[in-house]
Amino acid sequence: MAGPFLGCDWGTTNLRAWVIDGDGKALRKAVFPFGVAKLAAGEAVRLFRHEVRPGLQAEDLPALLCGMIGSELGWMAVPHRDCPADATVLARALAEAEAGRAWIVPGVKCPGLAGAPDVMRGEETQLIGWIAADPAHASGVQLVCHPGTHAKWAVIENGRIMRFVTAMTGELFDLLRRHGVLKTEAPADDAAAFDEGVAAAGDGSALASRLFTTRTRVVGGGRPARSSASYLSGLLIGAEVASLPGLLNLPVARVALLGEPELCRWYARAMAHTGIVATLYDGEDAAVGGLAAIRAGA
């Protein structure tokens, strides 16, 4: 389908919306604090019609939505599609949310650890956008890391999402920073302490022991308490970076980092410690590109 449309990446904490033209270019943009985690039953439809559409002067445009809005907490539960997945597969599996006017991109699933399927909702659209952005991304085997509350490491092969693994690194950071013996109100902006944490992560094993050093390095080791959050962040990200490639059973020399630019920079910093060459890509650009690629395939 051609012509402008309303694209939304509607996640757990907020909603990003764009009017996207036929060439995949964002003409207008808005961010709403309507995260799926905060929605009451039936509220998604109302907010979409009375806030999102008018807010972007997009009352009459067809709309394509991705993210947690397709879960049981959002507008409607859209079943995950199995890997391998690409723009065509997802375009064929859109769920109609408003008859003839709005569709939801399904999430993606694949066999995961411990015999349970691993899942993503929203990241698949950014991955599709990343693949569409450069013919080189659609060729051979590529490893893409999407950091976040639940980081996703995805293996892309000839332009298709083949498999992925989740690491709940961001959530662990959040929990440990806010509760328990490692609790800290320090900002996570100290690069030297971050590097110290990455080094302390070692090969990523024995995390429950390594985490305790966040406390002992301050209490008995004389390090300033204000460096604790940065150290903890480096330790958790370092452990993820050290162990995920092995979990995927892939020899890793290059990784594409896709997502929120500041977080991606911290991941790139941790990857540099282990000799991985990381290239950074903006997650928002990829979301727009992915929505456009899936819309074009529909």
Place this chain on the structure above:
Amino acid sequence: MAGPFLGCDWGTTNLRAWVIDGDGKALRKAVFPFGVAKLAAGEAVRLFRHEVRPGLQAEDLPALLCGMIGSELGWMAVPHRDCPADATVLARALAEAEAGRAWIVPGVKCPGLAGAPDVMRGEETQLIGWIAADPAHASGVQLVCHPGTHAKWAVIENGRIMRFVTAMTGELFDLLRRHGVLKTEAPADDAAAFDEGVAAAGDGSALASRLFTTRTRVVGGGRPARSSASYLSGLLIGAEVASLPGLLNLPVARVALLGEPELCRWYARAMAHTGIVATLYDGEDAAVGGLAAIRAGA
């Protein structure tokens, strides 16, 4: 010193007190909900004099206290003693809390991970009691695991605590069970789900990824939500058991499990998966024995 005394294991969440005779036998016992975490400044002294001593009819007995009561949150901050440590070393380092009437056993420290000292307060007394309980425990190299909020794995050599490593497994379990996406009100009593978690822990690497399976095995894997806490417990304990021996750089075939009997049984179950032969010892008996051994050396 001989004759009966008042022994206390005064920890973060509660206080266990015994009148112990000259042979190290507990004559009377009481448990008080006066955990160090809940004490206001100066409250320890008052509770000890007006509740603990009268409660055990021990107004006139000399007293020996161990545990977090010797931290800045307790009665007074008693510096940790360096390893190697045994009953004699600790007996010589007692801190006088009430002149001529009450003493506090110092905690123990040793070089830990990431260049910071690792520390314990309270477990050292149980370890001393365990060593004193059997001449075989005081001979050769022994590995003792003390499970808990902050589990301690200690290497005992010829009756001395040589070094140890902490794993904050119990705290992670508590945080993940109460907050975030893995939150569950299920009881942790399902042995089959615990075993499933131990198996999912693998070699203990990539914990942030393996943890996520606690959710995916229910959401996409069809397992009952009521088994989540047991699975999570097995996963965390399994990861600890799989990775701690390597961290201590010890070939491990036998481990003494010392602590709260029910928790020790779960640890033994996880150890059986990896071929470790575990022997269980009651932590409370060991605390009484340790207080008596340290008292005898003073």
